Amino acid sequence: MLKVRIDGMDGVRSRIQVEAPVERVEEEINAVARSYRKKLQIPGFRKGKAPLGLIKARFREALQNELFSEWVPKLYQEAIDQEGFVPVAQAEIEDLECQPGDPFHFTALVELKPNIEVTGYDDLQATRPVYKVREEQVDQWLARQQDRHAQIELVHRAAREGDVILVDLQRTDPGGIPIVGERMADQQIELGSGHSFGEAFDQQIVGAGEGEERRVELTGPDQKPVFFSVKVKEIHEKTLPELDDDFAKDLGFDTLPELREKVGAGIQARMDEASEEEMHSELVNQLIANNRFDAPQTMVENYLKSIVEEVKRRSSEDFNEKALREQERGSAIRHIKTHLILQGIARAEHISVPDEEIEDPIRKAAERSKTDFEALRDAMKEDGRWERMHSDLLEKKAMDFIVDHADIKEVVVDLEKSDLVVPASVADDLKAEREAEEIVLTE
Incomplete structure (x- = not known):
């Protein structure tokens, strides 16, 4: 067992002093020396047969260098695991001492995750808003699905509201002269859909025919006029499917009432999640x-x-990384504080997560993907996913403990009168994979 002592330095980094006993030092030196002996041809001895003492005496500095480079990282990790420390940055190693017959010493300077002694968590008060799904929300979801499954047909008539038009747009000066670099070709716009060009654009384009070019005046963000020359290339009429049992069957349900019921249940489930999130947020505050x-x-x-890496992964568009970091810094600080507080409560209340609770979802994932369970589990331990799952489950249990010991009052919220925005979106396609911010309906 290692001797480990920790001293605070500047309130951020800690100095961890590690000492390995003489016996282990000798074992490691001898192991390195034996490895050297196999490769060396020393005069007067057959290759690999020179006395170990001679190797240690003649190559002491080289042996120590190899010992430092190979053994110190292992000793550091052993000390961290032994004491239960959680580093949050790479350690700096210094003050290495290795004298014959003495213990081996070194010092690691590292920032550790702090163990917060949490107070005031067993008598909190919060409100759980109660939201009830309305028929209008179900209607809105069904209308979006109708729109997604609409039939688009090329027509040869004047453009009407609701049509999808294909246009070329050229920005001009007030006199109608094209501005170089301000051309947008083959833009698809649905008239009356609330698109980015606004209602004024629709009003000036409705009635235009195929091949017609119109001059459009809009209002820019600075409230100054912006001019475009708009050429209508194609006009498409959109026909919505009937909202009936056949439509429900296309989405995987037998009847329209059954579909409406499932949609309502899905929206209600997302509202219930939103309610829990708001209550948790109040408690975290x-x-x-x-x-x-x-x-x-x-x-x-x-x-x-x-966060930056996730944005890069999801989007191919350029973005201001510095601005994103500053925009998200407040939420990052809140996230880290919440994490440390919940971890502290879990320690104080002896809350734990048995391996079985982590293995169960991994086992199901392995079955779905036809992957070997043990191989998947070991890979997740190697790449950090296991630890993240453990941390998430532990924090969920800690939050459940807080809620169980808090004074929670339920308040019914009238969404027609409330300013609260409650997520009530659903997956665009019932067959699509689950997305975090959307509701997925199941039979």
Whole structure:
């Protein structure tokens, strides 16, 4: 067992002093020396047969260098695991000492995840808003599905509201002279759909025929007039499918009433999730107020880095990385504080997550993907997904504990009179994969 001592330095980094006993030092030196001996041809001895003492004496500096490079990282990790420390940055190793017959010493300078002693979490108060799905919301979802499944047909008549038109747009000056670099070809626009060009555009284009070119005047963001020459290339009429049992069958249900019921249940489930999120947010606000501490800067920066990488992964468009980091910094600090507080509550209340609770969803994922369970589990342990799942489950249990011990009052919210915006969107296609921000309906 290693001797480990930790000292605070500047409130951020810690100095971890590690000592390995003499016996282990000798074992490691001998192992390195034996490895050297196999490769060396020393005069007077057959290759690989020189005395170990001679190898250690003649190549002491080289042996120590190899010992430092190979063994120190392992000892550092062993010390971290032994003491239960969680580093949040790469350690700096210094003060290595290895004298014959003495223990091996080194010091690691590293920022550790702090263990927060949380107070004021067993008598909180919060409101759980109760939302009830309305028929209008079901109607809106069904209308979106009708729109997605609409038939588009090329027609040869004047453009009407609701038509989908294909146009070339050329921005001009007030006199009608084209502005170089301000041309947008083959733009598809649905008249009356609330598109980015606005209602004024629709009013000036409705009635235009195929091949006709019109001059359009709009109002820019600075409230100044903006001029376009718009050429209508094609006009398409959109026909919505009838909202009946056949439509329901196309979406995987037997009847329209059954579809409406499933849609309502799906929206209600998402509303219930939103209700829980609002209640949790209120509780977290109180926990942060009751426990004042600075979020470790490295953890904040690591979190911001993960956001930037996720945006890069999801979008091919360029974006201002610095601006994104500053925009998300407040939420990053809140996220890190919430994480540390919930982890602290879990420690204080001896909340744990058995391996079985992590393995169950992994086993199901392995069955769905026809992957070997043990191989998937080991891969997840290797790449950090196991630890993230453990952390998420632990924090969920900690939040459940807080809710169980809090004074929660339910308040019915009238969505027609409330300013609250409640997520009520659903997956565009019942056969699509689950997306985090949408509701998925199941039979």
